[in-house]
Amino acid sequence: MVRLPLVTLALGLAALAPPAVAQNATVTLTFETEARTGAVMVALYDSAAAWTGGRAVAQMRLDASDGAPTAVFRDLPPGEYGVKAFHDVDGDGEMNVNPFGIPTEPYAFSNNAVGNMGPARWEQARFPVSGATAQTIRLR
Numbered sequence: 001m002v003r004l005p006l007v008t009l010a011l012g013l014a015a016l017a018p019p020a021v022a023q024n025a026t027v028t029l030t031f032e033t034e035a036r037t038g039a040v041m042v043a044l045y046d047s048a049a050a051w052t053g054g055r056a057v058a059q060m061r062l063d064a065s066d067g068a069p070t071a072v073f074r075d076l077p078p079g080e081y082g083v084k085a086f087h088d089v090d091g092d093g094e095m096n097v098n099p100f101g102i103p104t105e106p107y108a109f110s111n112n113a114v115g116n117m118g119p120a121r122w123e124q125a126r127f128p129v130s131g132a133t134a135q136t137i138r139l140r
Helices: 006-016
Strands: 025-032 039-045 058-063 070-076 079-088 107-109 127-129 132-138
Touching (some): 039 070
Antiparallel strands (some): 079 107
8 A cells, every 4th residue: 555645645636726816906097187286086996886886995095296196906806896086186185066066176987987967887987907907097
């Protein structure tokens, strides 16, 4: 009877196991904006339900004095994501709106999607992420 050491057996079985799914996707977002004051506020969503009223999976505040504020979200599971952002020009931490509720500070969505009488729809803003993904978004 041949006996294999347990270490040899364990290494052999490990070689037969399927590789683990990597969760190392990265999203890099560069924002184009004209003003150099305040901050760019960024929210990253991972589903249509979150996009329309749920919680963002990640948020970031970027100093707008940089010529091209850039957000980097690391270690994301592969999937679909969408971004909502606005330029808080006066630095008060809120998106300012006029008396009719229309934003008075620049804002944008991933894919440079444009909303119609409101924010862009998830279908317009979502984008696939499975590795390193980058977008340039224009705040208007």
